Amino acid sequence: xxLSSVLATxxxxxxxxxxxxxxxxxxxxxxxxxxxxxxxxxxxxxxAIRGDSIVxxxxxxxxxxGTTAKQTIDAKGALVLPGFINxxxxxxxxxxxxxxxxVTLDVWLKNYxxxxxxxxxxxxxxxxGTRLAAAEMIRSGVTTFADMYYFEDALAEETxxxxxxxxxGESWLDFPVPDNKNEAEAxxxxxxxxxxxxxxxxxxxxxxxxxxxxCSQKTLHDAQALAQKYHAPILIHVAxxxxxxxxxxxxxxxxxxxxxxxxGFLGPDVIAAHCIWVDETDRxxxxxxxVGCVHNPSSNMMLASGVAPVVEERAAGVAVGLGTxxxxxxNNDLDLMEEMDLAAKLQKITKIDPRALGxxxxxxxxxxxxxxxxxxxxxIGSLEPGKKADLILISLNEPNAVPMYDVxxxxxxxxxxxxxxxVIIGGRAVMLDRKLLTLxxxxxxxxxxxxxxRVAASLVH
Amino acid sequence: xxLSSVLATxxxxxxxxxxxxxxxxxxxxxxxxxxxxxxxxxxxxxxAIRGDSIVxxxxxxxxxxGTTAKQTIDAKGALVLPGFINxxxxxxxxxxxxxxxxVTLDVWLKNYxxxxxxxxxxxxxxxxGTRLAAAEMIRSGVTTFADMYYFEDALAEETxxxxxxxxxGESWLDFPVPDNKNEAEAxxxxxxxxxxxxxxxxxxxxxxxxxxxxCSQKTLHDAQALAQKYHAPILIHVAxxxxxxxxxxxxxxxxxxxxxxxxGFLGPDVIAAHCIWVDETDRxxxxxxxVGCVHNPSSNMMLASGVAPVVEERAAGVAVGLGTxxxxxxNNDLDLMEEMDLAAKLQKITKIDPRALGxxxxxxxxxxxxxxxxxxxxxIGSLEPGKKADLILISLNEPNAVPMYDVxxxxxxxxxxxxxxxVIIGGRAVMLDRKLLTLxxxxxxxxxxxxxxRVAASLVH
Numbered sequence: 001x002x003l004s005s006v007l008a009t010x011x012x013x014x015x016x017x018x019x020x021x022x023x024x025x026x027x028x029x030x031x032x033x034x035x036x037x038x039x040x041x042x043x044x045x046x047x048a049i050r051g052d053s054i055v056x057x058x059x060x061x062x063x064x065x066g067t068t069a070k071q072t073i074d075a076k077g078a079l080v081l082p083g084f085i086n087x088x089x090x091x092x093x094x095x096x097x098x099x100x101x102x103v104t105l106d107v108w109l110k111n112y113x114x115x116x117x118x119x120x121x122x123x124x125x126x127x128x129g130t131r132l133a134a135a136e137m138i139r140s141g142v143t144t145f146a147d148m149y150y151f152e153d154a155l156a157e158e159t160x161x162x163x164x165x166x167x168x169g170e171s172w173l174d175f176p177v178p179d180n181k182n183e184a185e186a187x188x189x190x191x192x193x194x195x196x197x198x199x200x201x202x203x204x205x206x207x208x209x210x211x212x213x214x215c216s217q218k219t220l221h222d223a224q225a226l227a228q229k230y231h232a233p234i235l236i237h238v239a240x241x242x243x244x245x246x247x248x249x250x251x252x253x254x255x256x257x258x259x260x261x262x263x264g265f266l267g268p269d270v271i272a273a274h275c276i277w278v279d280e281t282d283r284x285x286x287x288x289x290x291v292g293c294v295h296n297p298s299s300n301m302m303l304a305s306g307v308a309p310v311v312e313e314r315a316a317g318v319a320v321g322l323g324t325x326x327x328x329x330x331n332n333d334l335d336l337m338e339e340m341d342l343a344a345k346l347q348k349i350t351k352i353d354p355r356a357l358g359x360x361x362x363x364x365x366x367x368x369x370x371x372x373x374x375x376x377x378x379x380i381g382s383l384e385p386g387k388k389a390d391l392i393l394i395s396l397n398e399p400n401a402v403p404m405y406d407v408x409x410x411x412x413x414x415x416x417x418x419x420x421x422x423v424i425i426g427g428r429a430v431m432l433d434r435k436l437l438t439l440x441x442x443x444x445x446x447x448x449x450x451x452x453x454r455v456a457a458s459l460v461h
Numbered sequence: 462x463x464l465s466s467v468l469a470t471x472x473x474x475x476x477x478x479x480x481x482x483x484x485x486x487x488x489x490x491x492x493x494x495x496x497x498x499x500x501x502x503x504x505x506x507x508x509a510i511r512g513d514s515i516v517x518x519x520x521x522x523x524x525x526x527g528t529t530a531k532q533t534i535d536a537k538g539a540l541v542l543p544g545f546i547n548x549x550x551x552x553x554x555x556x557x558x559x560x561x562x563x564v565t566l567d568v569w570l571k572n573y574x575x576x577x578x579x580x581x582x583x584x585x586x587x588x589x590g591t592r593l594a595a596a597e598m599i600r601s602g603v604t605t606f607a608d609m610y611y612f613e614d615a616l617a618e619e620t621x622x623x624x625x626x627x628x629x630g631e632s633w634l635d636f637p638v639p640d641n642k643n644e645a646e647a648x649x650x651x652x653x654x655x656x657x658x659x660x661x662x663x664x665x666x667x668x669x670x671x672x673x674x675x676c677s678q679k680t681l682h683d684a685q686a687l688a689q690k691y692h693a694p695i696l697i698h699v700a701x702x703x704x705x706x707x708x709x710x711x712x713x714x715x716x717x718x719x720x721x722x723x724x725g726f727l728g729p730d731v732i733a734a735h736c737i738w739v740d741e742t743d744r745x746x747x748x749x750x751x752v753g754c755v756h757n758p759s760s761n762m763m764l765a766s767g768v769a770p771v772v773e774e775r776a777a778g779v780a781v782g783l784g785t786x787x788x789x790x791x792n793n794d795l796d797l798m799e800e801m802d803l804a805a806k807l808q809k810i811t812k813i814d815p816r817a818l819g820x821x822x823x824x825x826x827x828x829x830x831x832x833x834x835x836x837x838x839x840x841i842g843s844l845e846p847g848k849k850a851d852l853i854l855i856s857l858n859e860p861n862a863v864p865m866y867d868v869x870x871x872x873x874x875x876x877x878x879x880x881x882x883x884v885i886i887g888g889r890a891v892m893l894d895r896k897l898l899t900l901x902x903x904x905x906x907x908x909x910x911x912x913x914x915r916v917a918a919s920l921v922h
Contacts, residue, residue: 097864335861416878
């Protein structure tokens, strides 16, 4: 009986360069966990980056003699892998982190979240909340995130300033929100937002109708039409809570997914957060229509929403990514590595089968499957020549990191956000040896504390 | 509606000193989360330590003018709380971290763990494994741990050298183990072990019959007799897997707990790991007999063992602590802060009720309830004058730590092992500003990697 270690996977160098070239960044001395279609793991590997893309990767020496690199990063034996994709969050809610936990969803929303948002959410709040979220996400190896909130244009500006990649959508709800009084305002805001960010290398502007229970059929259709006009993705919460299923069955005589299909809403532009209360027919529909799902195990456990049938969704051919959801009492952090660990453990215990969802599967969900779920698999999610240079270095130099028998096991179950050393997005280092390069951390911490006091005071009557 | 923030809890200074005295260590500028019977949280607090114990704590200024402190630690606004208690682990198995995951318990034990142990576990293995485990545990704020393994005397020596507090028991199984061929040898080893460590300030030597399914009734009685002779605690796995319950019902016509009660085994010296398959009668018995239970959510999820009825156990009056279990495919780390987070979330999702187990409850389980579970609540588990000075400083200076609306929420759901800055055990700093003071970390990492290669090679046929 041999260990099924994936440390020794041998892969041919990919598109080795024959002629001397110049590259902008060369990463050396790394164990490359490519997440490419063969799941190649390359030991003593190198990655060459030009502009915002990977031009070559493989075992050293990768580049022909005479090649020059403007910058070289010695990975010192670290794992290098595609940046994690946080497929569902509400970044500015980080300023409401743990505002109230351990209460029912209804009490939480009505007594705490909605009043806190009504009293405090401004463009300034969104900017500082996004900066705080970006700092935490970069520190935990997230390079791309999908977001639904308000003042999304300010959120996009801050995301770009932080050097992060974002799929960002202004939330539409059929009641007044901090920046829009009605659907017409939300539609006008979003049209301008989509136009403004078209062609941006980092920001994918999206349309984000909240859900079938907070958006009428007309709102959903308007959102869809706008998305189609601008070739933009659609972010939406789907089948998150049992009540959503029950109400849809009563009102639409169909599950949420089948209702959405009936009104022509499902398609390969849709990114569906949660997908908990979905039956076999729903899963087939999601796969057929190319809808991406995003699983949020922390949030689903914290709010007791239910357990998504992740194993069955994957088996049906649905791309399932991972998300943290917002940190205001439904997580309460933005740590995607914890979501990997939880996703596996939650399926195991729910199915009373330790084989249900394994280490490699959850690393896929955080990377290449996450990229598919947000419909960006041509750009990101794996380390391959031609793809964006979104990659992270994870140190193996802490007591919790040794020994290592299997690289996926280590990533899923033992390595922590704090082991992420360096983060590169589109060829640009945004964190180097745990130092953030695009964000003023002391200022962000001070502002977050200040907002914390202000929000707490606003809820005392 | 006001936030039920516990930041503002006001407490009287506890046993303020009236006369000038000299203290060995003074911790200043801290938010003290005492976990005392009133759950006092003291802002801008100070803690005075003499020898291995706390002599006073309270709001600054704590000590009368003229008091001198040999050493002062400025906590810089950090949270200070009792060190975490890891109520169940197998520390040297850290060298088998993630040896094999995602397989059934049977395959895992028979094909991987038992062969790996038979081929590799020596006294040297135990020493290096304990050092590695101690490094990881100290880094995550654990100051006391309960352990069941082999060569436990060497384990105790290394625990003491690391400056940690341990409840350590040599495992008894009714088959040959790496250091004992049979029960007679295990009994002789343990008698010597108990005698050797009597009265030690850090090491509580224990007796550790594995479980009712790997120990005969005679073995259990012999272990109990030895424990009683030396006033030692008894560590044992109880009702961990469904098969244990089913087999006990078939063979003993009683649940594991009721069988143990019938043979007179249960008492206030027993520390029962897991307690998953326990019914209402079992829970009453555990409470009545003063048995402590240790909940291991990561392990129980990873191995799909089942979900312990923690809420019902606590309601019945059972002291329930938290444990990591061993990290060889059943966790795979020694991070008790993750167990807090998981314990709460697992109860919520299982009961489909976000109120099921809250933040304060799981912080209790990691501290004062954990101390009760290992029968050491007079010494440790809370910060009170007269108790051992086992305490940790947790920084609030990272993006994941701000803002803070509720100190228990922050501890349970957002703060990480990497936020633990300083660890003091029995008045002695074992980690200061993330630097380990009692362990040679580079040497430990190198040895762990070496053992990793050796173990992997031993399993290739």
